Amino acid sequence: MAQPETHTTQPANSTKAHWQESEVDVLLQHLIENQAAGGDGGNFPMPIYNSAAAAINANMIQTIGPQKTGKMAKTKWTLLKKTFNQIEAYRNVSGFHWDNVRGAGIEGVAAASVWDAYVAPKVCHYGTACWDMD
Numbered sequence: 209m210a211q212p213e214t215h216t217t218q219p220a221n222s223t224k225a226h227w228q229e230s231e232v233d234v235l236l237q238h239l240i241e242n243q244a245a246g247g248d249g250g251n252f253p254m255p256i257y258n259s260a261a262a263a264i265n266a267n268m269i270q271t272i273g274p275q276k277t278g279k280m281a282k283t284k285w286t287l288l289k290k291t292f293n294q295i296e297a298y299r300n301v302s303g304f305h306w307d308n309v310r311g312a313g314i315e316g317v318a319a320a321s322v323w324d325a326y327v328a329p330k331v332c333h334y335g336t337a338c339w340d341m342d
Contacts, residue, residue, distance in 0.1 A: 225280040226272035232288075234264045235281055250289060257281040 238260040239252065246252040258278035265275045299306035 223274050225276060227284055228269060230269045231264050234267055235260050235284060238263050254278055
C-alpha cells in the first residue's frame, strides 16, 4: 500500500543561508586577506568567519535569506574546500579532463557514470559548470 508523501518545509523565519556569487566572492576575498590566520590547512578561527560575515553584510549584496553569520561563513568555507579538494583529486587522475571553462566536460552516459562514481553527489552539479581552479 502506498504511503502518503510527507514534505519537510523550512519555517518562514528559517536561518538557512542562500549564497549569492557576490557573497561568496566577498567571503573568499576576506579569507585571502586573512590567510595567515588560517595556517597551512585553511582552518580559520571563528573571529575571522565573524568578520567575513560582517564584511558580506556591510556590502549590502545579500538578496536571499537572513544576514550571514560567522557560523554560515564557516560552513560555506568548509563546503567550498571539500568541493575544491574533490575536484583537485578528480583532475589529478590520469586520463580525466578538467578545464576552467567547461569543467569536466561530462557528456554522455558513460562519462557521467564515471563522474558520479568518482566524485561525491554534492559536487555533481559542477560536472559541466565552471569551477575556477586558479
